Amino acid sequence: MKNAEIAKIFYDMADILEINDENPFRVRAYRRAALNIEGHPKDAALLPVEELRKIPGIGADLAGKIREITETGTCADYEKLKKKYPAGLTEILAIPGLGPKTAKFLNDKFKVKGIDHLEMLAREHKLKGPGIKEKTEMNIIKGIEMLRGRQTERHPIGKVLPSARELMEYLGKSSAVRKISIAGSLRRWKETVRDIDILAASARPDELMDYFVKLPQVSRVLAKGPTKSSVVIGYGGNGIQADLRVVEEDAYGAALCYFTGSKEHNIRLREMAVKRGLKVNEYGIFDSKGKKIGGQREEDVYQAVGLPYIPPELREDSGEIEAALKGQLPSLIQLSDIKGDLHAHSKQSDGSYPLEKLIEAARARGYNYMALTDHSKSLGIARGLDEQKILEQIKMIDALNKKLRGFRVLKGVELDIRGDGALDLPDAILARLEIVNASIHSGFRQDAARITGRIVRAMENPYVNVISHPTGRLIGEREAYGLDFERVLKAAKETGTALEINCYPARLDLNDQMARRARDMGIPLVISTDTHVLTHFEFMEYGVEVARRAWCGPGDVLNTLDLKNLLAALAAKRKKLAAV
Ligand code: DGT
Ligand code: CA
Numbered sequence: 001m002k003n004a005e006i007a008k009i010f011y012d013m014a015d016i017l018e019i020n021d022e023n024p025f026r027v028r029a030y031r032r033a034a035l036n037i038e039g040h041p042k043d044a045a046l047l048p049v050e051e052l053r054k055i056p057g058i059g060a061d062l063a064g065k066i067r068e069i070t071e072t073g074t075c076a077d078y079e080k081l082k083k084k085y086p087a088g089l090t091e092i093l094a095i096p097g098l099g100p101k102t103a104k105f106l107n108d109k110f111k112v113k114g115i116d117h118l119e120m121l122a123r124e125h126k127l128k129g130p131g132i133k134e135k136t137e138m139n140i141i142k143g144i145e146m147l148r149g150r151q152t153e154r155h156p157i158g159k160v161l162p163s164a165r166e167l168m169e170y171l172g173k174s175s176a177v178r179k180i181s182i183a184g185s186l187r188r189w190k191e192t193v194r195d196i197d198i199l200a201a202s203a204r205p206d207e208l209m210d211y212f213v214k215l216p217q218v219s220r221v222l223a224k225g226p227t228k229s230s231v232v233i234g235y236g237g238n239g240i241q242a243d244l245r246v247v248e249e250d251a252y253g254a255a256l257c258y259f260t261g262s263k264e265h266n267i268r269l270r271e272m273a274v275k276r277g278l279k280v281n282e283y284g285i286f287d288s289k290g291k292k293i294g295g296q297r298e299e300d301v302y303q304a305v306g307l308p309y310i311p312p313e314l315r316e317d318s319g320e321i322e323a324a325l326k327g328q329l330p331s332l333i334q335l336s337d338i339k340g341d342l343h344a345h346s347k348q349s350d351g352s353y354p355l356e357k358l359i360e361a362a363r364a365r366g367y368n369y370m371a372l373t374d375h376s377k378s379l380g381i382a383r384g385l386d387e388q389k390i391l392e393q394i395k396m397i398d399a400l401n402k403k404l405r406g407f408r409v410l411k412g413v414e415l416d417i418r419g420d421g422a423l424d425l426p427d428a429i430l431a432r433l434e435i436v437n438a439s440i441h442s443g444f445r446q447d448a449a450r451i452t453g454r455i456v457r458a459m460e461n462p463y464v465n466v467i468s469h470p471t472g473r474l475i476g477e478r479e480a481y482g483l484d485f486e487r488v489l490k491a492a493k494e495t496g497t498a499l500e501i502n503c504y505p506a507r508l509d510l511n512d513q514m515a516r517r518a519r520d521m522g523i524p525l526v527i528s529t530d531t532h533v534l535t536h537f538e539f540m541e542y543g544v545e546v547a548r549r550a551w552c553g554p555g556d557v558l559n560t561l562d563l564k565n566l567l568a569a570l571a572a573k574r575k576k577l578a579a580v
C-alpha cells in the first residue's frame, strides 16, 4: 500500500463529507492529512503508530485509520461513507474540475448514473438551467475528456518518477545487470509520460527477465521474452506500464540513444549517419560494409555523426541538432547551481511546519537562503496573513536572521492578485518585504483580456518581483487560464518582473516551452518549490529539469545567484519603477 493510495482514501472521505455538508473542519482535516501523507518520505505501511502520529495533521484517530488501511486496504469509516450515496456520484467525483458541491447538485437533480450518463446529458445540453451555467456544461465535457485521456494515455511525471526509481533500485540488485538506465520520455523529463522505459545490458537476459516480472511492484505481466518484457506496476488508476529491454553490453550506448528518443531526434541522427555512409540503430554503429564500428557508449553515436553529446532533455528536434552543429548548445543549469528556494509556506498560512523547521530542511540541502512567502489575507482558506500579521512576521524574521550564520531568510509574501485585479496588500507593506511573489487564486475562468490584465497590472507594481505559477494549469486536471501569454512576456520584459517555474509536480508552471520563450527574451526566471511540507523542497529537481528542457543555463535563473547579487537583482525593479 503506497502513501498515495492512503491519501486517495482520505481525499475521497473529505469529498464525501463535504457533499454531506459535514463540519468543514473535519473536511479540511482529512484533506490536510491526505496532503501530508502523500508528501511523507517514508512508507506509512512500515511506520509504527507512534511515528505516524508525528506526521503533521495526524492524530490518534487518523493514525489508527492509516494502520487499518495499510492492513486491510480500506477502513470501516470509508466504507460506511461510501454507502451513503449512489455509486454514480463517487464515479463523477473523479472528473477534474468538478467540485463536490456541483457533483451533489447534479446527482440530486438528474440522478446521474455515472460518467457516461453525465457526458450524454452535458452533450445534449440537458444540464444547463438554474444552478448550472452553459460554461459549466462545457467544463464538464472537457473534464471528462481529460479524465479519459489520463486513464488511457499519459501520466504526470511526478506520479511516475518515484515508482520508476523504486523499480530501478530493485533491478539494480540483480547480479544479472551490468548496466541499467531509464530511457524514453522519462529520461528526457517530459512532463507527462505514457510508460516507463528501462534499458539494461546483461549477459544473462533470461535470468534478469525472470527477476523483473516477479518484482513485488508488478501487478500484471503483459509480455515476457529474452529481449523485451512488459508489465504493469501499481493498481487501478495508478497502474502504469513498464517495459524492460535487455541488450548486449557492446550495443548498450546505441540502444540507450535509440530508446531515449525522441523519435524525431533519432530520425535526424540517422539521416546524418546516412550522409556519412554510416548506419546507426539500436544494435550499434555500422560502416558501409555493415561492419560494426561502435555503440558501446552513447557518446559514440554522437561522435560518429559529428556532433557533441546532446543531453536527453534537449532531444526533441527543436533546434538542438542545429545548435550542436554550430557548437552553440547551451550549458544547462544543474540542481547543484540552485542556492536557495524563493517560495515556501509556513504554519502561519497553509504550510504544515514552523519557519525553524523549514530553515533546517533548506540548510540540509546546502542552500544559502530561502524566502518565507506565506499567503496574503484574501486567501482565507489558506489562513492568509493581514497587514498586522505580516509586520509581526517581519519582526520575527529579523530577529531570527540575527542568530543565523551563513544562511538568510528573505522576508516575503505570496501576494494574492484579487479577482478584480487589485493587489491584496498596500505598497507601504510590500516596501518592507524583500521579495513579493504575486499569483492568482481565483477567477480562473475569466476571459483572456481580464485575466491577463490582472497579471500585467500586478507586474506594473514596483514591489512585485515574481509572478508565481503564472498560467495556473494543473497537469491533467486543470487547463491554463486563457492567458494572452505574449502580452505577459512583454510586460515581464518591460517591468523587469521574473516568472516562476513552480516545481510542484502537478503544476510545473511555467512549462518547458513557455519558459524557453521567456528565456529567449531575457526575462529572468526563478525555480521555486512552493513548499508546504518539508519534503516538498525535494521537488526542486522537477523545476530544474523544466528549465533544462527550456534550454536554461544558470545565468537565466535568479536563485542561482549568491545572496548579495540576488538581493541586488530583487531591488533593481523597485529602484527602476518606484523612482519614476
Ligand atoms: P511516451 O512513451 O509517449 O511518453 O514517449 P517515448 O519517447 O518514451 O516513446 P516510446 O515509449 O514509444 O518509445 C521510446 C523510445 O524508443 C522513443 O523515444 C524512440 C524509440 N522508438 C520507439 N519506436 C520508434 C520508432 O518507430 N522509430 C524510432 N526511430 N524510434 C522509436
Ligand atoms: Ca515511453
Ligand code: ZN
Residues within 6 Å of the ligand: 343, 345, 414, 530
Ligand atoms: Zn504558494
